[in-house]
Amino acid sequence: MPTPTSAPQVPADVIDMERALTRVAYLAGRARQHERLMAIADLPLDRAAVTILRHLAEADPLRPGMLAARLTVEASHVTRQLTQLEKAGLVARMPDPDDGRAQLIALTGAGLAAVERIREAGLRGMRMALADWWPRDLEVLAGLFHRLVDDFVRHTETAVDGSTAS
Structure with missing residues (x-):
């Protein structure tokens, strides 16, 4: 069994970045921050609904x-959220042209407007x-974030030890 001293050293800058x-992530994900965002956007949505709407707006x-799968959550979780979003008129289901038995989910006009207000x-x-911040610093930061x-x-598909995640 390897000892802690045999583990590779993690550079201090990587530790600082983590x-x-x-x-x-903590600051952005706080419930109070979400409530403030929803108050400004004038929307009564929970965090999971916002995540789904944002993702649909980009796909x-x-x-x-x-x-x-893309959100790495259980299908039942998405199904419940989509039902609520559909009732609110923010998403719509449509037949999949590649498979008539399947459905696709897309934003409605109201859903797209909600995403724009959230953004x-x-x-x-x-x-x-x-x-x-200086404009050049913002440009560099944006590039590095991307x-x-x-x-x-x-x-994402690679586990910490280098094996493929299942």
Whole structure:
């Protein structure tokens, strides 16, 4: 059994980044932050519904199972959320042209408008937080964030030990 001293050293900057990302995720995911965002956007949606709406806004219509897989949640969770969003008129089901037995989910006009209000409310807070940053710093940060997300997505299927996740 390997001893802790035989484990590879993690560079201090990687540890600092992990701590910062954890803190950002915590701050962004707090219930109070979500409630504030929904108050500004004037929408009565929970966090799971917002996540689904944002994802649908960035994708072609999807089957519910594919949406669940992309969000890495159980299909039943997505089904419950989609039922509520459909009742609210924010998403619609349509036949899958490739398989008449399957359905696709897409945003309605009201759903797209809701996503735009959510984005605008979020951007308002980001503009305030980043108001003192130099434009070049924002450009560099945006590029690095995209690279970070792309690398995370690319490595999502790989477990920590290097084996493929099932």
